[in-house]
Amino acid sequence: MAVRATRVVLRPPYRPGGQLSPEEVFVVEAREVNPYHPEEPIHWLLLTTLDCLTYEQARRIVQLYACRWIIEEYHKALKTGAGIERTQLQERCRVEALLAILSLVAVRLLNLKLAAAESPDLPLSAQDVEPEDLCILEARFGRPPGGWTKRNLWICIARLGGFLARRSDGLPGWQTLWRGWNRLRAMSEGAQLMRRCG
Secondary structure (H helix, E strand, O other), X not given: OEEEEEEEEEOOOOOOOOOOOOEEEEEEEEEOOOOOOOOOOOEEEEEEOXXXXXXXXXXXXXXXXXXXXXXXXXXXXXXXXXXXXXXOOOOHHHHHHHHHHHHHHHHHHHHHHHHHHHXXXXXXXXXXXXXXXXXXXXXXXXXXXXXOEHHHHHHHHHHHOOOOOOOOOOOOOHHHXXXXXXXXXXXXXXXXXXXXXX
């Protein structure tokens, strides 16, 4: 990547109600030099109020922008999946408490989704899923040929939420994953209660 930056002053157009004051920002350009896909080279033109007087500062802006996709996925997990905006909570402290809980679940599901995409054939570790959850998924869908991997765990959770997993289907969305996760949690709680009740 070739990275360069310069300082510019943006002069806003006139608006009824008064002229806005000029705003000083930095423009950072990041251009792919030898693109892996020549037909779609990376070319970003970024505006920032953070200082970009050195190469390291400009590079930091590019690295921050590169995190945009994962941040958007996290917000989708919270908004589309968890439905944080659909809650009827009014008080700020209650919304913050719910957000704290849902953020942990959203991060866990996002990690599962990323692992399923980046390392689909990697076997599950003890931290990926509770043994009881795995038992429930095996009872419902059977043990996958070759054992449990990051990808087939993700797909089975989505299937609990209504994902059909046909060859022509794309990847499951956040609503489907969230429904599957909630259903798996409820089934796991039910299994624990049954054991306690004898």
